[in-house]
Amino acid sequence: MAMFPLLHPHYSPDRIRNPGFADAPDSRFTYWDAVDAIRIFDGARVVLKPSHSARVPAQILRKYSSEPLVLDLRNHCIPVIESISDPDDPQCGFIVMPFYENWDMVPFLTAGELVDFLFQVCEGLQLMHENHNWFGDHVAMAHIMMDASPILTDGKLGNLFRKFRTRTRHPVRYYLAGFDLVGEKQPSQSPTKRFKVDPLATDVLLLGKTIRNILGKAGDEHRGFEFMHSLLADMTNEDSSKRPKMDEVVRRLAGIREELGWRKLRSRFSRVDEKPAVRLMRDIAHWPRQVAWMARGIPAIPSPSCNY
Numbered sequence: 001m002a003m004f005p006l007l008h009p010h011y012s013p014d015r016i017r018n019p020g021f022a023d024a025p026d027s028r029f030t031y032w033d034a035v036d037a038i039r040i041f042d043g044a045r046v047v048l049k050p051s052h053s054a055r056v057p058a059q060i061l062r063k064y065s066s067e068p069l070v071l072d073l074r075n076h077c078i079p080v081i082e083s084i085s086d087p088d089d090p091q092c093g094f095i096v097m098p099f100y101e102n103w104d105m106v107p108f109l110t111a112g113e114l115v116d117f118l119f120q121v122c123e124g125l126q127l128m129h130e131n132h133n134w135f136g137d138h139v140a141m142a143h144i145m146m147d148a149s150p151i152l153t154d155g156k157l158g159n160l161f162r163k164f165r166t167r168t169r170h171p172v173r174y175y176l177a178g179f180d181l182v183g184e185k186q187p188s189q190s191p192t193k194r195f196k197v198d199p200l201a202t203d204v205l206l207l208g209k210t211i212r213n214i215l216g217k218a219g220d221e222h223r224g225f226e227f228m229h230s231l232l233a234d235m236t237n238e239d240s241s242k243r244p245k246m247d248e249v250v251r252r253l254a255g256i257r258e259e260l261g262w263r264k265l266r267s268r269f270s271r272v273d274e275k276p277a278v279r280l281m282r283d284i285a286h287w288p289r290q291v292a293w294m295a296r297g298i299p300a301i302p303s304p305s306c307n308y
Helices: 058-064 111-130 199-215 226-235 246-259 276-295
Strands: 035-038 045-050 082-086 089-098 144-147 173-176
Touching: 058 089, 111 173, 111 199, 111 246, 199 226, 199 246, 226 246
Parallel strands: none
Antiparallel strands: 035 045, 045 089, 082 089, 144 173
16 A cells, blocks of 8 residues: 555645645545555555554444445445554554545436435445444434545546536445444344434434435425425434334335436426526526436436446
């Protein structure tokens, strides 16, 4: 592995060499327990996290990166590529993971792109619950990542100013990160015996609030998403016993997805406070491309297994 330039002893800050340094490694926020690196044999950008840290449950990450779970298409847990150990200190080592971008680095173009995002995230959490894991109290937008390589025109990760392809033509896969505080129980145990509130129900609550934050605080700051109101209301019910399990959330979301027509799915992802003149101009530019994609058989809901 080769560390990023800012870790080298003779590194010169980009803000000195280049005033327009927004793309530079030293202009971006980093996390104290993770570091970027370049894999030498193929130049891939990866992330290293200390496997000995109590905040990184490496065994849980490895579980989802091994068979049979790694073969489950619902698995959206950020994968472990390999482990690096220190020959002089068996307690010291790193787990190597792909470098992924934040899910919202590119705005959604259509309602169908958002529906795909929601379904991937929900089925990923469903699989975790099936395998006795939960986030508990930190399901948040910051813990949802995206493999942005299909939509990058230059193939470069980490730069702020880039041109992007659309998710509709170049579908992406989303991943759940933030495993520092993931909980786990034995299959025979009940999580409610260890917690006053079922952590699985807490996951459902916080996921519902996360989706509401994406759509707007009231779930209606973007046009055309009334179909989510009933499900979100149930997911955020103050009575944890009345919230749906993730199996039901995924089942209902799949039903919603099947019922939505092409016009709704291909409609532009736009805010309700958009000025009428601006909305008209953007819609005029939006629909000819959608009609062309329909003629080419490009689905309204992206599928990560396809690339058009």
